[in-house]
Amino acid sequence: MSRMRTALPNTAVNRVSAALILPAAIVMGAVVIYPILTTIGLSLTDAPLISLSPPSFAGLSNYAEWLSNPDFWRSLWITLIYTFGVTIGSYAIGLFTALLLNLDFPGRAILRGLVLLPWAIPEVAAVMTWNWMLDYQFGIVNSLLGSQVGWVTDSAMALWTVTIVTIWKQFPLATVVLLAGLQAIPRELYEAANVDGASRLQQFVHVTLPGLKPVNSVLVMMLILYTFKRISIIYLLTGGGPAKATEILPVITYLEAFKYFRLGSASAVGILALGFTLVITLVYSRVFLREEA
């Protein structure tokens, strides 16, 4: 690879590359590595949320209990549906809006700003607004659709509802990144395609999509990671209910730790969730990030 053929000798390469990456790694490491190690330690104990004396070692019993608990597997399944639903939805709407706003038309800058509103709006208030819009009795949604749906109170609907609300809150992130990706595609490529007589669709397939590739793979990865541990919207909207219908793994973790005070048990769920994300990430990076990584 040409990448190895840099203008610097090898030891210098190492030094420069390390000097560039270490500051970021240190900040992240300092804030996150210590908590992760603590959590792994706690997951092997019966620690309560707050302990005045050292907790006693419990081996892998927390893990064994969760892995044999059907609630855990159900929750994992719900988490996966939520994660992939949100990722696919956010990406699709993000791509659509990015393509639209990358076209040349008057007032584009203003619309590019406005499309970010869902993302920029404070989450606490946005979720409460949704909650009210979706209210069975007084909600504008049921009123406009003439429907009588318990969007957040019916266990058959709730998971779809929280997925849609999360997509709505998150898609502008995809819009911004994809828009930037589109802007970085050299215009010459389109001009060349034009000269070759390529149709709009052909241009999209042969110029736009390959041009987005470097941001695509990363964007999807990050959407998955952020959604997998995202608790705020579900917690505010349904609290994991009704009847556990939206009880994703982060909700279990939160309840175990802060409502039931079982920090050891909560840590085990957290580490299991981390393990699943790690597997997803490794598989994904093998497939999509390899040539660039």
Place this chain on the structure above:
Amino acid sequence: MKRMMMATLLIALVMAPIGVASGANKQIQFPSWMWGEAGTGDWFKDGVALYESQNPGVKVVPALVPAGQYEEKLLIDMAGGGAPDLAPVFTNMMPKLMRMGLLEPLDDYLAKADWKSNLLPVQKVAQYNGKTYGVVLTASPNGLIYNKKLLDKAGVAVPTTPEEMLVAARKVKQATGAFGYGFATRTADVLEAYIPLMQWAIGFGGDFSKDGVPTANNPKTIEGLEFLKRFFDEGLTPKGLDGPMLRKMFVEEKIAMLIDGPWAITYVKEAAPDLYEYVGFAAPPTPTHAAITGGAFYTIPVRAKHKQEAFALLSVYNQPEWQSRWLEDLLQIPGQNAEISPKLAKEHPWIEGMVDVAAKYPAGFGYSAPGFEEYAGEVQRMVVDGIASVWGGRTTVEAAMNDVQQKMVKWAATLKR
């Protein structure tokens, strides 16, 4: 050059000690969700001013924590080595905190307090293994709160039995279009959704457990919940709302009756002064009239730095004049039995009724199922998960409660007790 400026700015930002600095020798950390509330906040602040004037060199540091985050914040403070000196806690937190050994036993301090014997009966929630871990701050009963105007329009009297209440609710709906009775059916907030269930289960002589044995499908429990469901099925209650929204509707005269604490009336007084004189308080019209009692306790964390001072501060609030001021300003019951002056009784006629209910029918302390005090959160969630399917129209009360019972029995067997 720009980069240098940027870096300097950054360092300045990160390092800037933006926070409260004070020269006082001792700082009493006193977080609360009440500092920002009209009425309650002033009451506490005035007490702090008095305390500080009597104790030069000691400074009380009030920290407002929004109510919704208070529990989580206090737990993290305690777990992370930042325990405050004086911490009010919600009733439902007491059993857990005591059993985990996080609170300072207050018996030695209380021994010298002349007001000790005057504390409300709910004080027993703060006792565990023969020791006292908290001092009741306020405790008020949930009673029937009604809008007399709407009841009059419907031509009904204040109900005293479940049947009367159902009839009243129907007539209110017919005559005025308002909802007869509002209760929380939004299950996202588990405690909010649990309180009406408890109200009706205990109101019919049942509960979700007895002496640590689950009784979720006890016939009386089911009967109570089925009665409650009739309001839901007949469209006499707005669906999917929580407490704050129901109180807002009550203030707007769109609900005629709530079963709620006196804070709902305080809110009416503030938000709709014209309505205030038409609002009454009566015993819950269930067969047992059981009135779920909610409130808060003062506690001193075991890792607090200034325990003596914290207790001295809470003693200020327990002086008779402060206790009557709580009752008179806030129209809620303080931590001690306070005398109702004739003037107060005349101006706010409903108060005598409330005090009477508080004395006769107190129930449901700590919002916990009997025998599962320490695990109240888990029981609440199991019950609410069950009822959520009922409110969602997916199952019957009986089937749901049989299911809850099964889960509770299985779960109770795993507890290390």
Place this chain on the structure above:
Amino acid sequence: MRRPKGSIAVLVVAVIVVFALNFPVYWMFVQSITAESMFTERPSLLPKDPSLNAFKRICEAKPIGQWFVNTLIVAVGTVALSMPLAAGAAFSLSRYKTTLNSVTGLAILGTQMLSASLLAIPIYVLFRRTGLHDKLGGLIVANTAFTLPMSIWVLKGFFDAIPKELDEAAMIDGCTVGQMIWQVIMPLVLPGMVAVSIFAFILAWDEFFFARTLVSSQGNWVLSVGLSSFREEFTINWSDMMAAAVLFTIPPIVLFMFIQKHLVSGLTGGAVKG
């Protein structure tokens, strides 16, 4: 510049799409100004007897200005701290294939995988020990740690797209690594820098979890904590909360429009020629 035919048609479509997606925002705004009861079975789509009372109330009753300043410090600080760190790390990941880098690259993603509720106590302990607890600076550091992975990986994608020959040419011309990144490469990845700085800004602007667990003094409240205080123990100030939310949505949007207009268009033009 020649506008393609049908640009007005595109405008119409774009307006419809953007406004449809923003219906909840519109609804929030309506709730902040309408006089209609929120307990109306068929709420009207337009506000009734609109008034700005809620906005007046919050400006009088709540320290909105202080929340605003605090939030701005945290958001700007997060952008300022995370951008150089992210750019350096991304460049390194893109250009130098050392073992350290491939491990770090994946480890960076690993930092995003633990549930926030489990991070709370250890970070709290860490921040108390280092004096970052209850400081806006602490929030900047915490937010930076959580914006970096996304920023680094997205920027890496942009760096990857730039031909290596360009840096080699610059180095041969006698640039140092720093000069080469700053003067040659940066202008080319500007769209990416804008995207990730917006990402960092918005994330920090709206961050709630650290803001509520790592800050105690009311003087250090940021907007998310302030907003949550509209819900009291027994009541909620609905229209006030909506009004505050509307106010706090404006700055990031204005910022983005400004950047769009003055930075991106001008500089991508340059990039194409480069």
